[in-house]
């Protein structure tokens with residue numbers, strides 16, 4: 397490793413402004429966030445996972461008449477449990493009358509369960525997981541993973557005429573783990589006594605296993621109603637630490653985010669890694685610059701589909717033989733590992749919800765407010781003031797890198813100039829900083845997608 401003076405010297409030679417710039421420092425510790433991170437209960441997570449698996453199946457098309465088995469019983473219990481966990485949570489069913497389509501083989505009333513924790517502003521941060529389950533028969537997901545490649549597509553198991561929607565599908569890990577995590581975060585954040593700037597929405601989706609139906613229907617309405625959504629922390633399969641290949645990993649979690657590289661989803665992923673490094677240093681966040689795993693998906697994609705920033709948390713080691721099968725039972729959930737993943741989520745959510753919204757860096761015509769003024773060789777950045785911001789921090793990095801390399805606190809301004817720094821060689825971004833020091837996501841200045849003319853031939 398290079399010594400610190402060498403780094404400073406190199407930085408100084410490269411940048412005349414180096415005397416005031418800082419290399420990236422971790423965010424300041426907020427003892428209030430430390431306290432709520434410490435209040436995650438492994439016992440409650442364990443009890444929630446057991447209860448969820450105990451409904452036998454939570455298939456979206458399963459029987460709803462039983463008070464103890466099937467999705468009807470499960471969603472009512474989730475509703476009641478969220479209501480019980482804090483009087484500050486506004487709990488409701490988010491019902492969508494789905495028509496028959498694809499794996500939804502008959503008309504059905506799909507019900508997501510929503511718990512809102514109102515903040516000072518209506519902008520929303522989502523914490524989500526699907527609570528529905530599926531048993532696709534045979535040996536579940538491992539049979540799909542190990543099948544030899546073929547040019548003839550196999551018929552979809554869920555669309556077979558004799559498919560049994562009431563077969564055992566306990567879904568302890570897929571996705572009792574994410575459901576329990578979301579419910580525990582709802583309890584801890586609502587009972588924290590903290591007043592958040594953002595409104596927090598904890599949502600348990602149905603219909604994920606039939607193609608993200610519940611999340612897509614919800615996101616479509618958010619888009620139509622122009623609800624400001626700053627982030628979706630989606631958790632799906634986050635409780636198992638023993639891979640089906642015999643390897644184990646209880647020390648890290650994967651976070652998938654869709655590009656391009658400076659999308660707000662990627663900005664959200666970076667924020668989570670920074671917050672986790674401060675509040676849960678014993679757990680590693682492994683950022684993955686992909687929308688999701690190959691041929692697999694989850695509800696975060698319903699959010700990115702409508703332009704809302706979203707990430708997916710995934711356990712580091714999967715056991716495919718226990719997914720989408722009757723074998724997805726509670727003994728496959730490592731509650732200590734699940735609790736660590738809950739703490740990482742909590743650190744990211746709380747620090748973001750206490751911060752102001754990210755600055756808007758485009759003008760009303762959608763153009764990036766970045767230029768080379770005044771010398772023609774400078775980096776001139778402008779942005780719109782964020783409501784509630786006390787100051788701003790500018791970030792930059794070499795354009796062929798993934799994470800910010802330098803930052804500078806710039807005070808309560810909406811324009812800043814970095815002299816003789818080429819906007820063509822660096823990526824720039826700006827974050828809003830609240831009075832308590834919490835930073836928003838970084839809004840990056842990126843070139844718009846090119847719309848090249850097509851040559852006309854005669």
Ligand SMILES: [Zn+2]
Nearest residue numbers: 570571632633
């Ligand atoms: Zn799942």
